[in-house]
Amino acid sequence: MSFRTTPSVDYVEDVSPGSGALPPRAWYASSDARSLSLNGSWRFRLSATAGAEDDSFAEExxxxxNWAEVTVPGHWVLQGDGAFGSPIYTNHLYPFPVDPPYVPTENPTGDHLRVFDLPSDWPSDGGAVLRFDGVESCARVWLNGTELGEFKGSRLAHEFAVGELLKPGSNVLAVRVHQWSAGSYLEDQDQWWLPGIFRDVTLLHRPSGGAGDFFVHASYDHTAGEGTLCVDSDVDGRVTVPALDIDVATGEPVTVAVRPWTAETPKLYDGVLVTDGERVPLRIGFRTVVLEDGLIKVNGKAVLFKGVNRHEWHPEHGRALDLETMREDVLLMKRHNLNAVRTSHYPPHPAFLDLCDEYGLWVIDECDLETHGFTEQDWRDNPVDDDRWTPALLDRAARMVERDKNHPSIVFWSLGNEAGTGRGLTAMAEWIHGRDPERLVHYEGDWNCRDTDVYSRMYAFHDEVEKIGQGLDGGTRKRRELPFIQCEYAHAMGNGPGGLADYQELFEKYERLQGAFVWEWIDHGVRHAELGYAYGGDFGEELHDGNFVCDGLVFPDRTPSPGLIEFKKVVEPVRIEGDGPNGIVHVTNKQDFADLSALAFEWSCQVDGETVESGSLAVPVLAPGESAEVKLPEPPVDGRGGERQWTVRALLADDTSWAAKGHVVAWGQFAVGARPLPSFPATDRPVPDGGRITLGPAGFDARTGALLSIGGVEVGATPRLDVWRAPTDNDDGAEWQTDTRYGTLWRTLGLHRMRHRLISVEAGDDALTVHTRVAPAAREVGLDTVYRWTSDGERLRLTVSVTPQGDWTVPLPRLGVRFGLAEADRVEWFGGGPGEAYPDTGKASMVGRWQSTVDGLQTPYVRPQENGARADVRWVELGGLRIEGDPEFWFTARRWTTEQLDAARHRTDLAAGDTVWVNLDHGQHGIGSQSCGPGPLPQYFLKAEPAEFSFVFSTTR
Structure with a gap:
């Protein structure tokens, strides 16, 4: 009888951070020391449990x-066409029983093998280290049959000394990766659970006398204009900075005149750390971060963060990002006026921080820590308040700080996210404060600010934020004396976020409010052959949180969403306001450090949305905070009547590292005079002819009053009152906000199933009048609706009068008419554009003449919902019709009905029909960000109250 002993896997459930790894150190590239990337194709074997296979695979x-292959960096569940398991998405619930530190026996375990040849010219002196930049969630490592150790801390670098184990020629690297471990309890971070070796694996030569760890201290004295440089190094050497004529020993401070580093002016000086065995390039940014006068100050000035939270994500590769994808993120941020990023909820790939240094972004670097799932048991057994876990917490803090400490872009160390409070967090804060007193410490969950240098909150509503700005928020004395930021706000899920401009007004009004970070940067959709992009539940997860993982300012393919376009406008660094009739422009520099010398200004004058003249505008080089009034030229002489307006733009005067000359940084529009409203005398009368009534160019059904055609344009469905929209993620709201989830309230009331009762059709002397009542089944509320049609023989006017009946306790989703056209493709309009806008998301909507296709009007949210409305529309042409509004209106046009849009779960569920459905809306309810934050502010509610609005129809054929 024989049996096989199950290999020991006790380390998987050990609360310690691991064993065998070297102490953390700064991440850097060497000018001299060799490196060998071990990325690429690895042999791979997947087991269902941690101890299913013995360790023989690690032997030479x-x-x-016969093993499969996977690509490293990568996640095995995103490879193999499903053969290696599937992704799991949860917001905060652990996808395994909460029994710390234990994890299920069913623990997917991936054995990885990489056979590599050591280059023949690999140096024989010194040593070598093997570096893993990221492995989820627990790894055990062997080289040439010798075990190196094991580690946890998925988004953190771990190095092993391997110099004595390397052999000339072929070498075998073996890595066993477990999806679940004790470390998983510390990584419950509102993202996909994706096991694998997802960052680089590198072999690094460490020459004799080479640099070890070093800390670049580069402060700036704003009163003297001088920087002080001191590089502390484990290995003695010299530091040279040619541009500053610096050549000093390590550990020796030197003070010289410098240009400081800021996110607006990211000046970096190239230097070199030289030891006996190695030269290491340095990129040095001089800046000083302090807490002073109750404010976060950099280089003596309070800063206003206009930031975003950034998870690492690629729709095909998960958290395995290449350099160009990271660069694309940074360039998009800069081009959309963002100045800050919080690395939610773990340190990013270090190359991303290099890019932040280079292009200029303030960074909150966050530790790889979140224990959010313990909230389900009122934080009982939370690891951050359990001394047994403190070594793991301190290891994570140290690996973040030591790896990233030489980046000038980092102004805050964050202890982690949504981990409650406890002794472990205090220990982390104390260690970080001691190790790096030149930066501040952040943690949102510490509302009493025991361990932090800033009062930080998530999703505080506008009224509370204003009270905080006024110092009326209560709390401890220490907290009241600290600056305030919202580390998460404006939840960018689906259509939205709304209310950005209202928040920004508060941030700029109260000094204590130092800005905020939108949640979040990118939709975490997984590219899927059948669904387009998959989200939670699409892989059969036992627990999941649906499309809550798709809450970004850019879509999964990094196309900017309307939310990002809106954010760019709201936080633009130059305010441009004007007095149109008097031709005055008021320009304000809203930057913290930079003047306006990098910008050029231009004006243009539009008549009915078409530019008739343009030119440059001389604006003084304003210092930060300064304003000036500038006179526009005399309005151009133009024989046409119509609506006139000025548009003033601030553009990049020259190419920069992040955008080309002419890139629009900010803009403002202001009217010269009032818009002339469409009007005509009602000269034609309705003419009955059997079952049809003719009125001017239009034909109607004599029995129902339904519009059948205008000129030669057939109307597939008559215009009739419509109040329903496919609820947005923000309409549906967060599950914990039960009293104001308007999507649910609207459905409960029955607004998605309104019925239309015809009361009368009356052909009068000058009008065709159709009287109806629109109401939901089972309810007493309704909308008394009268459609009055008139004509001058060529044009057709519809006036809609709406009177609410009953006790309306909720706002309406929309108020307007919907009709169908048998044929439409090209669309042209005069109004807001080019993208969508709603009452509280319309700052980026620029009035002009715009063109699109019907398909191009759609916004491709990962989960379909109300989208694509163009605001402030004067007229629109489509399908052979021209429609003018009195007053301005919103319009949408789709190849599917609102009901079909509402029923769709993915974009691929939407199939184009034979009818183009057009909505002409007098009103829309606001958007808000209630998928995790506040709903629309009261001023953006669409109340059920009497309303009257008109549309004028004519043909363009």
Whole structure:
């Protein structure tokens, strides 16, 4: 009888951070020391449990020829076409029983093998280290059959000394990766659970006398204009900075005149750390971060963060990002006026921080820590308040700080996210404050600010934020004396976020409010052959949180969403306001450090949305905070009547590292005079002819009053009152906000199933009048609706009068008419554009003449919902019709009905029909950000109250 002993896997459930790894150190590239990337194709074997296979695969000579292959960096569940398991998405619930530190026996375990040849010219002196930049969630490592150790801390670098184990020629690297471990309890971070070796694996030569760890201290004295440089190094050497004529020993401070580093002016000086065995390039940014006068100050000035939270994400590769994808993120941020990023909820790939240094972004670097799932048991057994876990917490803090400490872009260390409070967090804060007193410490969950240098909150409503700005928020004395930021706000899920401009007004009004970070940067959709982009539940997860993982300012393919376009406008660094009739422009520099010398200004004058003249505008080089009034030229002489307006733009005067000359940084529009409203005398009368009534160019059904055609344009469905929209993620709201989830309230009231009762059709002397009542089944509320049609023989006017009946306790989703056209493709309009806008998301909507296709009007939210409305529309042409509004209106046009849009779960559920459905809306309810934050502010409610609005129809054929 024989049996096999199950290998020991006790380390998987050990609360310690691991064993065998070297102490953390700064991440850097060497000018001299060799490196060998071990990225690429690895042999791979997946087991269902941690101890299913013995360790023989790590031995030299093991035959893995029948194993599968995976790409490293990568996640095995995103490879193999489903053969290696599937992603799991949860917001905060652990996808395994909460029994710390234990994890299920069913623990997917991936054995990875990489056979590599050591280059023949690999140096024989010194040593070598093997570096893993990221492995989820627990890894055990062997080289040439010798075990190196094991580690946890998925988004953190771990290095092992391997110099004595390397051999000339072929070498075998073996890595066993477990999806679940004790470390998983510390990584409950509102993202996909994705096991694998997802960051680089690198072999690094460490020459004799080479640099070890070093800390670049580069402060700036704003009163003297001088910087002080001191590089502390484990290995003695010299530091040179040619541009500053610096050549000093390590550990020796030197003070010289410098240009400081800021996110607006990211000046970096190239230097070199030289030891006996190595030269290490340095990129040095001089800046000083302090807490002073109750404010976060950099280089003596309070800063206003206009930031975003950034998870690492790629729709095909998950958290395995290449350099160009990271660069694309940074360039998009800069081009959309963002100045800050919080690395939610873990340190990013270090190359991303290099890019933040280079292009200029303030950074909150966040530790790889979140224990959010313990909230389900009122934080009982929370690891951050359990001394047994403190070494793991301190290890994570140290690995973040030591790896990233030489980046000038980092102004805050964050202890983590949504981990409650406890002794472990205090220990982390104390260690960080001691190790790096030149930066501040952040943690949102510490509302009493025991361990932090800033009062930080998530999703505080506008009224509370204003009270905080006024110092009326209560709390401890220490908290009241600290600056305030919202580390998460404006939840960018689906259509939205709304209310950005209202928040920004508060941030700029109260000094204590130092800005905020939108949640979040990118939709975490997984590219899917059948669904387009998949989200939670699409892989059969036992627990999941649906499309809550798709809450970004850019879509999964990094196309900017309307939310990002809106954010760019709201936080633009130059305010441009004007007095149109008097031709005055008021320009304010809203930057903290930079003047306006990098910008050029231009004006243009539009008549009915078409530019008739343009030119440059001389604006003084304003210092930060300064304003000036500038006179526009005399309005151009133009024989046409119509609506006139000025548009003034601030553009990049020259190419920069992040955008080309002419890139629009900010803009403002202001009217010269009032818009002339469409009007005509009602000269034609309705003419009955059997079952049809003719009125001017239009034909109607004599029995129902339904519009059948205008000129030669057939109307597939008559215009009739419509109040329903496919609820947005923000309409549906967060599950914990039960009293104001308007999507649910609207459905409960029955607004998605309104019925239309015809009361009368009356052909009068000068009008066709159709009287109806629109109401939901089972309810007493309704909308008394009268459609009055008139004509001058060529044009047709519809006036809609709406009177609410009953006790309306909720706002309406929309108020307007919907009709169908048998044929429409090209669309042209005069109004807001080019993208969508709603009452509280319309700052970026620029009035002009715009063109699109019907398909181009759609906004491709990962979960379909109300989208694509163009605001402030004067007229629109489509399908052979021209429609003018009195007053301005919103319009949408789709190849599917609102009901079909509402029923769709993915974009691929929407199939184009034979009818183009057009909505002409007098009103829309606001958007808000109630998918996790506040709903629309009261001023953006669409109340059920009497209303009257008109549309004028004519043909363009």
């Amino acid at each position: 000579g093991y035959d893995a020829g």
